[in-house]
Amino acid sequence: KGPDPAIPLINERMSSVKHKVLVLSGKGGVGKSTFTTNLAFALSMDESIQVGIMDIDITGPSMPRMTGLDGETIHQSNSGWSPVYVSDNLGVMSVGFMLENPDDAVIWRGPKKNGIIKQFLKDVDWGQLDFLVVDTPPGTSDEHLSAVQYLKEAGIDGAVIITTPQEMSLQDVRKEINFCKKTKIPIIGVVENMSGFVCPGCKKESVIFAPNTGGARRMAEEVGVPFLGSIPLDPRIGKSCDLGESFLDLYPDSPAHTAYLSVIEKI
Numbered sequence: 716k717g718p719d720p721a722i723p724l725i726n727e728r729m730s731s732v733k734h735k736v737l738v739l740s741g742k743g744g745v746g747k748s749t750f751t752t753n754l755a756f757a758l759s760m761d762e763s764i765q766v767g768i769m770d771i772d773i774t775g776p777s778m779p780r781m782t783g784l785d786g787e788t789i790h791q792s793n794s795g796w797s798p799v800y801v802s803d804n805l806g807v808m809s810v811g812f813m814l815e816n817p818d819d820a821v822i823w824r825g826p827k828k829n830g831i832i833k834q835f836l837k838d839v840d841w842g843q844l845d846f847l848v849v850d851t852p853p854g855t856s857d858e859h860l861s862a863v864q865y866l867k868e869a870g871i872d873g874a875v876i877i878t879t880p881q882e883m884s885l886q887d888v889r890k891e892i893n894f895c896k897k898t899k900i901p902i903i904g905v906v907e908n909m910s911g912f913v914c915p916g917c918k919k920e921s922v923i924f925a926p927n928t929g930g931a932r933r934m935a936e937e938v939g940v941p942f943l944g945s946i947p948l949d950p951r952i953g954k955s956c957d958l959g960e961s962f963l964d965l966y967p968d969s970p971a972h973t974a975y976l977s978v979i980e981k982i
């Protein structure tokens with residue numbers, strides 16, 4: 716079996732993408748897709764920066780809903796598949812755009828998942844991008860291996876790992892870190908999400924996952940990877956995501972807004 720003929724095509728396509736960032740989490744439900752969305756929204760606040768989100772969570776694509784693009788479909792042109800645009804400088808590509816019904820679960824085997832990721836990397840016409848943010852499924856699965864295999868050739872900046880302060884989530888972060896080390900993907904850093912709860916009324920902060928709040932920082936220090944910061948629980952983050960709106964645009968005065976921007980600055 717010779718070298719994969721798609722690789723030079725992927726490299727060529729990806730050569731017009733300056734920075735490629737993977738967003739990882741050990742567990743589902745820790746806020747990885749929410750973080751991906753807010754990172755992309757934040758980067759695209761500067762209209763001169765071109766941003767793309769590639770959703771390779773094939774069994775549970777959440778990007779169409781989180782970016783307010785539910786029900787959109789992908790168009791094909793001579794230069795490839797066109798992403799769906801949130802705004803002039805923010806495009807999204809997701810398997811979710813290929814399903815007739817958003818509730819259709821995609822049950823595909825490894826080779827088919829690998830095939831679609833390869834196509835996403837080879838055939839999506841992003842144009843010139845400053846950032847491509849890749850939302851991945853939880854854990855380390857076929858999707859990660861495919862993405863890493865192809866993106867490494869094309870050059871990857873690194874991975875951001877999202878966790879909650881719960882020990883269950885932290886344990887799985889260690890697996891993500893090992894995955895990055897084994898596959899030689901640089902770790903940009905760890906983010907602790909749902910760190911505490913700031914009451915919007917009295918502004919007092921309550922610790923939810925006591926006594927583990929701050930656990931992600933300690934773990935990052937222990938294993939020698941950067942800690943990027945903590946994002947509090949804020950029900951408005953969930954609401955904005957459900958409605959496909961940008962939390963950062965809507966709630967500029969919230970503690971979570973400040974926390975997001977301080978984390979994103981370090982990426």
Ligand code: ADP
Nearest residue numbers: 743744745746747748749947948949952953956
């Ligand atoms: P994952 O991608 O890790 O499976 P999601 O991004 O889908 O997780 O988030 C899981 C749920 O938690 C969603 O309902 C989301 O709106 C909510 N959520 C994520 N981060 C926060 C936060 N900081 N505050 C409040 N809700 C959050």
